Amino acid sequence: MTVREALVHPWLTVRVQIALGVIFVVAALPKIADPPSFAHMVYNYRILPGALINFSSLVMPWLELLCGLALILGIWTRPARNILGILLLVFIVAIGFNLARDNAIDCGCFDLSKANLSHEERLRDMRMVILRDIGMLLMVAQLWYSDRRRGSGLRFAGIPH
DSSP states (O other): OOHHHHHHOHHHHHHHHHHHHHHHHHHHHHHHHOHHHHHHHHHHTOOSOHHHHHHHHHHHHHHHHHHHHHHHHTSSHHHHHHHHHHHHHHHHHHHHHHHHTTOOOOOOSSOTTOOSOOHHHHHHHHHHHHHHHHHHHHHHHHHHHHHHHHSSOOEETTEEO
């Protein structure tokens, strides 16, 4: 089996799809459970105008949850994959922008309760978050590549989407 064949093999694609879905469901739940804390983290990025902070902190977790569930269930996989890819790119750029500004923030990705970290520890965490997000973006790329190579779209549990 060649590398190309391995990358488009349904065994790998289904597992990547489910893993990416689970990651985003797990990431969405604490944000949905505590909107004010997540809104504060979005504010700390100092990128969005004030009027968009509450809106984005309420919509983004539900979008992550719905896209994650879609990937897990094998429904609407193309739109879910594309939305999550766009979100990951936005996250990478936003964290990279704050890293370049030396604005040590908590990303707000999974744990909304990080505290007592030094400036240097937060900057290190931000670098690790960018690497993690690049890894998840590679998972999105595998799903996209598999979909393109197979032409007929992803299939999960034998059901076309």
